[in-house]
Amino acid sequence: MIMDTRPEPFEPPAPVPRTHIPSRLEIIRTVLRNPLELWGEPSYTLPWIETKFMNQRNLIVNDPGLIRYILVENASNYEMSKVRRLILRPILRDGLLTAEGEVWKRSRKAMAPVFTPRHAKGFAGQMLTVSEHFGERYQRAASEPFVTNIATDMTELTFEILTETLFSSEIAVEKEGFAANVEELLQRMGRVDPMDLLVAPPWVPRLTRIGGRKVLDRFRGVVAATMAERRRRMAAEPDKVPNDFLTLLLQLEGPEGLSTSEIEDNILTFIGAGHETTARALAWCLYCIANMPAYRETMEKEIDTVLATGAEPIEWLERMPHVLAAFEEALRLYPPAPSINRAAIEADEWTSPEGERVPIRKGISVLIMPWTLHRHVLYWQKPRAFMPERFLPENRDKINRFQYLPFGAGPRICIGATFALQEAVIALAVLMHRFRFDLTEATHPWPVQRLTTQPKGGLPMKVLLRAK
Template identity: 95%
Template structure:
């Protein structure tokens, strides 16, 4: 008889068991889209629905996902709703650009994010993480409470600033996390006009208050670009050969336009670190509820660090740490939905011979949120079970049932960067500290641009016993 305790099930909306009214749908989407999805979204391979005049195909089947994102990706563009939400913020950044603009940007940035190049950032990631750890050291004469959602946003921003911009982003670190939070809260949410697919010139009342913070971010980008251009002109031998310099070297008619460069810098400053930050915070929360696995992680971290392994080796030397992070990415995917629209009529045939018609113009919704919790593809899908992602079990996971970084031509360019960053950050912090729950630790996942813990994630930070 199996006497092991049931694994921890972190908080998440319970699937709906009734069909909501139109008003209920609108209210739920405005409050938290993660609360909208019903039982069929977690149990069926695909569903076709209709809201107002827009038909939507909700896709969970890994074979159909592969077909849409890879095999026939050219027939699927960003959906109108996604475009209406993201383009006001990021314009022609890598996440939102399409066609030739996207191809130019992707080609220009690809060399910076190859696995080999990403590994070259390991030393900088380690130094920044150690410097961040010193803040905890100064406060840790006794246990203290800190909002790890904010802490991880600040840490990942500092890693991004140091690795891709050589520490030369024209912004004060103090208060940066609050600015990101305000930007995503005000600008990264669905507006009723988006659901009605109203044209961009129709005012979005829910976003009016976000314009000022967006302007502040664009001011940071403009100042950062101006200062680097000055250095490139006046001190060419002293200019760091980083991501920012690379982009500005491409500032010419046949490369990237000035506005495209600005949009991509904003994308990385405003959102490039945010996905990793959210996943790190959720990881610390989940392992605080899974003490046996946390102890396994601590032993693995202590052993790797005692061996003197270089940080570039940590990703391979710490499989339990990586597995915990990947399981947090499964349960709380930073990007909880992938939105496409069919350009032309299409169809897909399942291995069993069932034909799925895909109408021209239909909205295609691939949701890592429901896919990662789907009863057909995961054992105990709502439970935190990092062992799923250990090397000996990884082959059991279909490539297209786990999409924290997307798939196909538009797969996240920084996936290797993010995984390495996460393992290094977790190892540095957990080698010295433990993160435990407090009476106020009651997070609830809310979808904005990323999956955020409503109310933050207050946790008790204490020095580990020697």
């Protein structure tokens, strides 16, 4: 564990662990309101717990060794849980996040070349250009300090980076207002419905999501129009078509590759959710460092020094360790995907290094929750505190690979992890080089779980030009 010499490190807002066993009604109300508020002290203090709810047994897993066993060593015995499928599949269908079996294998294999670390680094120049253009908008507004919703702004920025890098800015949607559409989609479609808790079949109506169908249909219309326009270009002017993610997917369309519906689902996954996780972490990061002026100044000096050398953006990820550490600490405290849900296909058993046996029943729901794991007292010093130094190069080897899971692990690890880290460092460097982000009287964010960990009501912050 890494010791913190500050007497009172900043503890950003988060639900306090429950100290009593909730009733069934209280559990349902809490899950519908905000699942992050459900977890009690055992989830933050014990390596694993077996519970029962609505006749469904659950194994809550925090031990890094057991996590490794489930996600890596015996991953073939664990599928996405029924509840998770009931929430996600209506939105993403057979996209990479929700596909199973052969469909997932085909999709993952098809997309892997785009997201290799070497290929991802090739996007650095585009990420820089988009971030600078975004900064120009702030520049025009910042003759005087102004207040803006950072959560919305970061969604717009990461969407613009996504469209430029993976779709060559040829998505059939107006950028203006797109962040609001994403917000509406996640609020309406990304929440748990009572019928999900009862594991009711998909055909049973989910009343909490009825209003989200129009938004989802709007997104699917965007995908269909985007695919149609690119197909037209591929047929009419094949030599001028961008060699990007969209073209790659459409080139794989056919009996031996991906079906038309699978391509549509994956495009929707990246347009609707592929940028959202990075956006949320960027907003939380800017909020946290605004509460730590000394560390923010360290970041600013590091950014200014690297930029003064003329270093190419492809080098920034390695040359800005304090910037990267702040972003990774934000990912720890506010993991964009706060839960990983699996179910045991067959009965299983794991034995700890100390010889303790953990039986895993057939069909049991296995909950690996970055939200509780990243705040667990067994694995982190001052787990609720924002301490970016945990992730500086000299301290990284003290963190077990399976106690920190912002991108998951195993075969289904996030395909865009390198892309996201590079994008975040470049965006933070560009923005923090020009501007300083400060708190306002209205800056009181509260984390809520939808598909991602979102600040309830947005995240207002004051933006002002940095004095140079």
